[in-house]
Amino acid sequence: MSPGFRLGPENEAYVARLCQQLDGIPLAIELAAACMRMLTVEQILERLTKRFSLLTAGDRAGQMRHHTLRAAVDWSFELCTEQESLLWARCSVFVGEFDLDAVEYICADEMFPPEEVFTALMGLIAKSIVSRIVDDQDYHYRMLETIRQYGHERLAESGDEDNLRCRHRDYYLRLAEQCDSECSGSNQAHWIRRLRTERFNIWVALDLCATTPGEARTGLHMASALCFMWTAGGLLRSGRHWLDRMLSLNTEPTHERIRALWINGWLAHLQGDYASSVALLDESRELALLCNDDVGLTYAIQFLGDTENWHNNAERALPLLEEALERHRASGQWNAIALQIFPLRIHTAHLLGRTDLATELLRECRTLCAPLGERWALSWTEWSAAIARWAAGDLEKASEYLRESLRKKGELNEWLGIACCLSLLACVAAAGGDAHRAAVLFGASDTMWELADRMLYGIEKLLDWVRQSTQLSRKALGKKAFEAAYQQGERMTQEEVIAYALGDKLPQQASTAAAAPAPLLTKRELEVVALIAAGMSNKQIAASLVISQRTAESHVENILTKMGLTSRTQIVAWHSRQEDSP
Incomplete structure (x- = not known):
């Protein structure tokens, strides 16, 4: 290490990043310290994509495997069986979990059948080459970045x-297609x-399509097959990125x-x-007419009507939505996306003062959703009926309708929908x-929009409703009481705020969930937590x-999901409690 080096406020964040990017491996950190005779910490960080050629200045008097990072990992590689070594190399195609x-x-x-792959994977887990991540539903696996490289x-x-x-x-193309065919049912x-x-492996798969000659059409198909993920999964920005690119x-x-x-037009509207x-x-409508694509034409008409409706062009929206609904009825091909016509048509009924029609449409949607086990489109239909x-x-x-909608959206963990229900x-x-209740819910809903790409705030009509109601609540409570109630909502976890909104009793252990440790966070996610606590934006992270x-935005989304939180404020509070813990 450089004799003049001192750890202080100006460099401690870089040193923490370096240790974390080296996966906390003691030898790697020691070798990086040796590089500081010639390089700054920032320069070492910039070169970590080639860490095996960089970290070579180990103690020559020690064991051979301690001379360089490569020698240390070589030694681990040589301890593996032939099948384990082969699987180690092949698993490097994965990113994240x-x-x-x-x-x-x-x-x-053919030469490495699935049963041998399974045995080799168990061996790599036993040797700590692959780590196992356990959640409430499944086992997942990941490799440290050093090991993956x-x-x-x-x-x-x-x-x-x-x-x-x-x-x-x-x-991952097959996975996208499977979701596309199954996303209208009970799963x-x-x-x-x-x-x-x-999603990180899906990004890699999409990138391969985008960068390989002759694969762009496959990439377009895959990006479209992920429609349910972009919308119900709340990944609007990512969806726009990949669809624009393809x-x-x-x-x-x-x-x-x-x-x-x-x-892509639907996502842009959202x-x-x-x-x-x-x-x-x-463009989609014109091309569908040219290619005689009746299905594509129906959806283009449906979401064009949706866009016009929410931007105060009701005269244009109503005939478009009526046509789309009749087309769906005629085809009888109901799925989660087609069923979205009901909340859209209910909203136009509301504008006409037709609560009776809104009720009839809700009843029709419930009848269609019941045999499918569909909840996502139905929850949006209930949300629109609530507006009416x-x-x-x-x-x-x-x-009543909003609580029914929120319960479904909570079961689905649908960020967009939860935020919309809380706001309404x-x-x-x-x-x-x-x-007071309004102020608490406004505080909770505003934090939810960090997960939901701020869909509500892109639609002026909804934003006007929220502004007017917020002003009404602030005036009724007074500034100080309103802020106290608002901050109460901000501090709630997703589970807590849904229970509060539904009037359900929260389980005893849930009230301390935000204070509990988050054992499922990766080293990189813990690093992001620290940077959030330091006040950094996603761009700065x-x-x-x-x-x-x-990628930074995806890390933040992952952290919030794993910890059951809904805002950066709650992440900061959790980080502060960990810092204060003995």
Whole structure:
């Protein structure tokens, strides 16, 4: 180490990052310290993508495996059986977490059958090469970045990297297609949870399609097949990124392009990007007419009507939504996306003062959803029906519909929907004179929008309702009391606020959930927690960790989900308690 080096406030964050990016491996940290004779901590961090050629200045008097980082990992590699070494290299195609099904599909072949892959995986876990992550539902696995990079070098040397990357892409394409075909039934919560967990590997698969000649159309198909993840999973920004990229790479007038256009137009609307939404949906509609794609035409019309409706163009929206509904009825092909026509059509009924029609549409939607076991579209239909009742002054029925919707959305862990329900329940509470409850729910709902890409705040009509109701509650309570109640909502976990909104009794242990440790956080996620606690934005976190902003945002989403929290404020509070713990 450089004799003049001192640890202090100006460099301690960089040193912490260095230790964390080296996975806390003592030898790696020691070798990095030796590099400080020539490099600053920041310069070492910049070179860690080639850590095995960098960390070579170990104690030459010690054992050979302590001379360099590569020698240490070589030694571990040599302790593995032939099958374990092979699996180590092949598992390097994964980024983040992966499951047994993925390992057996991607890493097995005729010479390395699935049963041998399973045995090798158990051996790598026993040797701490692969770590096991346990959640309430499944087992997942991951490799430390140092171990993964070493495995990737071995895979590249084997000449099998391209084959493994293609199999990796094929597996996650198959997963996307499976979700696309099953997301309208009783497994919606499973698919939301699984695709959020798998999203980093999905990004890798999509990137392969985008960067490999001749694969752009496959990438367009895959990005479209992930429609349920982009919407129900609350990953609007990621969906826009990948659909924009794939659409730019494949401009042929195909059915895949028609579908990608209307999905991207829908996402643009949910983000409040009216101009892009209309442009994408108009192009999808025109192309569907050209290609005689009746299905694509129906969805383009449906979401064009949705966009126009929420941007105060009711005269244009109503005939579009009526046409889309009749098309769906005629085809009889009901799925989760088609069923979204009901909340959209109910909203136009509300604008016309037709609460009777809104009730009839809700009843029809419930009838269609029951045999499917569908909850996502039904919860949005109940949410829209609540708006109609609220506008008609029927606060009791509005609250009933919102609670029914919120219960479903809580079971699905649907960030967008939970945030929308909390916001409207706050508005209903304000209209009913319960200013304290409204303030608590506003505090809780505002934190939820950090998970939900702030969909509500992209739609001015909804934002106006929230502004008016917030002002009403603040005036009724007074500034000090309003802020106290608002902050109470901010501090609630997702489980706590849903129970509060539903009037359910929270289990005893849940009240201390935010204070409990988060054993499932990875080293990188703990690093992100520390940076959030330091007051950094996602952009600043990305710059600090030398990662993309989208990756930083994904880390924050992961942390909130794993810890059962809903805001950065709660992350900071949790971090503070850990710092204060003995």
